[in-house]
Amino acid sequence: MRYHLVTLGCAKNTVDSMRLEQALRAGRHISVDTPVDADLLLVNTCGFIDAAKDESLAVVRELDAERRPDQQLYVVGCLTQIAADDVRAAVPRVNATFGAEQWDAIAAALGPASETYDIPDATALPQFGQPSAYLKISDGCDRPCTFCVIPGIKGGMHSDSTRRLLAEARMFAAAGAKELVLVAQDSTAYGEDRGERDGLATLLDALADAVPDVPWLRLMYAYPGRVTRTLAETMERLPNVVPYLDMPLQHGSNAVLRRMKRPSLRVTRESLDAVRTAMPDVVLRTTFIVGFPGESDAEFEELLAFVEREQFDHVGAFTYSPQAGTPAATMGDQVPEAVKTERYGRLMELAQGISHARNRTVVGRELDVLVESTEPGQSQSGDPIVVGRTYRDAPEVDGLALLKGTFAAGTIVRARVVGALPYDLLCDPLTDAPA
Ligand code: SF4
Known part of the structure; x- marks a missing residue:
């Protein structure tokens, strides 16, 4: 859904x-x-003083007046926490209201989105506040996954030239990037064409050399079975490759x-073992x-047992949705939506714990x-906080680190982890970096 x-x-x-x-x-x-x-139109409101309340209501009214019938309008945050009835009285066609900090409930109300299997586009130069x-x-992919439309749309895997990637990495570094996130449909296939x-291991070596001032190189979208010992040992050896791996299973x-x-699980196990042996501290996503076609109760239970056994740091899940032109779309025994949603909830509850x-x-x-x-920002006790991440969390998909103090975006601050939330970490700085 676009919001x-x-x-x-x-x-x-x-x-x-x-x-x-x-x-x-x-x-x-x-x-x-x-x-x-x-x-979906979302307004995160403020309601502490009358002027703020009036401004929030004015924005909600304006969006409501201009929206199409197919667009939903959700009002959330402080004002709806303390005066949801006033909001509904002022703008009766609002579709839903949520109080402050009900972020997961809002996301849950929208339902699980379907997997698109696509990767983020390479961004423009890092903006201020986005280091x-x-x-x-x-791009593209040679794998035969029966649910996936990507090879049909993007064709076979084609690697970018190492020279161009090193130049791009240097450009990002010069613009102030502190983290480069390597993405591809299948990053472990790099160079095979x-x-x-071991093209990816060679690329990591070259990147680590080219941008020594970028302290975090992060690897996403690895393919099970293609994470070799050479790759895992290269990741471990290079000081600016973070011990983090995203491997969609x-x-x-x-x-x-x-x-x-x-x-198979046997092949997956070999990759997990290689990574954990080389990097005992590795964070796995x-x-x-x-709800893939034919997924029985017993098969879903196997998935839960697997997740329990492997103790992944981060789990993302999607309900299966048929993609036209893929073999799985025409498989018999499609799983009813209600069953998919119920299983999604159970998996995410387990993974959250x-x-x-x-x-x-x-x-x-x-x-x-x-x-x-x-x-x-401000913590509940009124202390200033800024939002960041440790190496444990990839941007956009994992959790955050809430750090006490006032620090500029793009700063790297040595900190002690003082608390753990289901997805986020609470941190106290060990240094007074300039704001
Ligand atoms: S490896 Fe990923 S992109 Fe390639 S076919 Fe499978 S799901 Fe699609």
Whole structure:
């Protein structure tokens, strides 16, 4: 779903909106700049003084007056927390109201989005307040996954030239990027179209050399079975490659994986072992599809058992949706939507508990926090906070680090983790970096 978010009020509300956007992005909802392009209009309101309340209501009225019948309007935040009835009285056609900090509930109300299997576009130069950039190393895909439309749309995998990628990385570094996130449909296939073996490991070596001032190089979209010992050991050896790996696994039942034409659990295990052996501290992210055609109760239970066993730090999930032109779209035994949604909820509940437990394991540790927010916020106790991430969290899809103090976006601050929320970490700085 495409949403347009308007944020009113104080700096804390700006931070709240970031949290809300994070929940929405995790559900693969997409932000758009103008109301006319949106399926959903969202207003994060402020209601502490009358003037703020009037401004919030004026914005809601205006959006309501101009919206099309197919566009939904949600009003959230402080004003609806304390005076939802006033909002409904002023603008009766509002579709839903939510109080402050109900971000996950809002995302849940929109329902699980369908997987698009696409990767983020390489961004323009990092903007102020966005010290991370995506480096798209290849596009297209040669894999045979039966649910996926990408090879049909984008064709076979084609790697970008190493020379161009190094130049792009240097450009990002010169513009102030502190983190480069390597993306591709299948990052581990990098160089295969040129006949290279271990092309990704070679590229990581070259990148680490080319941009030594970018402390975080992060690898996303690895393919199980293609994460070799060489790759894992290269990641471990290079000081500016973070011990983090995103490896979409899609399911935890061999029977379902066979129908998906994906690598088996045995092959997956080899990759997980290689990574964990080389980097005992590695943070693992994965994604799953629930409700693939024919997924039985027992197969779904196998997925839950797999997730329980592997204790992934971050899990994303999508309900299966048929994509025209793919083999899975015409498979018999499609799973009813209600069953998919129920399974999605159960998987995410399990994964959330595990994420929380994994976050708790780093409480007390010293980690670097990359500050991302451009505006300071406030903790519940009134202390100023800024929002960032540790190496444990990838931008847009994982959690945040809430860091006490006032620091400029793009700063890296040494901090102690003092608390763990299900997805986010609470951190105290160990240095007084300039704001
Ligand atoms: S690896 Fe599979 S799911 Fe990913 S892009 Fe390629 S075909 Fe699609």
